[in-house]
Amino acid sequence: MTRALPSTLRLLAAACAAACIAAPAFAAAPMAKTPAPGYFRTMLGEFEITPLSDGTVDLPVEKLLNQKADKTTGALAKAHLKTPLETSDNAFLVNTGKKLVLIDTGAGALFGPTLGKLLANMKAAGYTPEQVDEVYITHFHSDHLGGLLAQSKIAFPNAIVRASKQEADFWLSQANMDKAPAEARDFFKNAMATLDPYIKSGKFKPFDSDGELVPxxxxxxxxxxxxxxxxxxxxxxxxxLVLVGDLIHVAAVQFDNPAVTIGFDSDQKAAAAARKKVFDAAAKEGALIGGAHLQFPGLGYLRSEGKGYRWVPVNYTQMR
Structure with a gap:
């Protein structure tokens, strides 16, 4: 026979059993549905790099990439992805200690309700738009320059905006817009409307050659x-760190097969060649890559592998 429990333990056990029977059932906790603020932070030498998320957008990449749709869906499936592909839209804030430079601005109000989060995420990261000294735009597609405006007003009141003169001459030309396909004209209209306040205030200063913009x-x-x-x-x-803009859109496809281009490329052959040149150099040098449409925070390294590349995302850091 088992020895009887001490009376105090018997009483405690009985009380616990009664409480478990009598306790009301609590409702399941509601789902929060929102992630942490969309910023990341790391150091590059003495510079602080803060990738900022403008949000994500669903893209029918099986229709956009220049290969058979089943090849695209097959490659995505191997990466546990599907179409439409939820695609990041990233920008990068660089603090040199003397200058605060923003590279690309996200879509602002130009691409629907899932984007346009850059300013909120910049503030969550500890910076304000007024602190930005310069804004560099990789190209004039709406998901890269739309964030220059906030509620139709200049979003970065103290910043100089810079981009290629060749890019500006193309997208800010009424003649080019008039002869463009109907589906492309919104890109021209958005570029003109977004840059116009900066041009009028003397804050848009395009460059016409490669070279240093700030130290x-x-x-x-x-x-x-x-x-x-x-x-x-x-x-x-x-x-x-090489910030590559739109040299790549779909990591699960284009790292393995960098010859695959996308319908947004104005010159398919030149786009593929530019990607190969920049990626080969980065892989050889061990340079960090930052991509506008790579999974947030969009930072990692490349390793040459066969005819393509292996993507190695940066390690998460608390900057200790």
């Missing part, structure tokens, strides 16, 4: 996706 940041042309598409190279303390 530690230089522009490097990578035409093909658009006539004046540019990449920006950030260097500090022997470390390099």
């Amino acid at each position: 530690g940041i230089r522009v490097q042309g990578a035409q093909g996706h658009t006539p004046g598409h540019a990449t920006y190279v950030v260097e500090s303390g022997g470390k390099k």
Whole structure:
């Protein structure tokens, strides 16, 4: 026979059993449905790099990539993805210690309700739009320059905006818009409307050649996706970050097969060549890559592998 429990323990056990029977059932906790603020932080030498999320947008990439749809869906499936593909729209804030430079601005109000979160995420990251000294645009598609305006007003009142003169000459031309296909004209209209306040206030200053824009940041042309598409190279303390804009859209497809282009490319052959040139150099040098449409925060390294590349995302850091 088992020995009887001490009376105090018997009483405690009985009380617990009664409480469990009598306790009311609580409703399940409601789902929060929102992630943490959309920013990341890391150091590049002496520079602070803050990727900012403008949100995500669903893209029917099986219709947009220049390969058979089943190849695209097959490649996505291997990465546990499907179409339409939820695609990040990233921008990058670079604090050199002397200048605060924003590279690309997201879509603002130009691409629907799932985008336009850049300013809120910038504030969550500890910065304000008024602190930005310069804004560099990789190209004039709406999901990269729309954030220049907030409620139809200049979003970065103290900033100089810079982009390729070749890009500006193309997209800000009424003659080019008039002869463009109907489906492309909104890109022209959005570029004109977005840049106009900066042009009128003397804050838009295009550049016409590669070179240093501020100490530690230089522009490097990578035409093909658009006539004046540019990449920006950030260097500090022997470390390099290449912000590639739209040299790549669908990581699950284009890293393995970089010859695949997308319907948004204005010159398919030149776009593929620009991607290969920049990616080969980054893989050889061990440079960090930042992509506008790579999964947020869009930072990682490339390793050459066969005819393509292996993507190695950055490690999460608390900057200790």
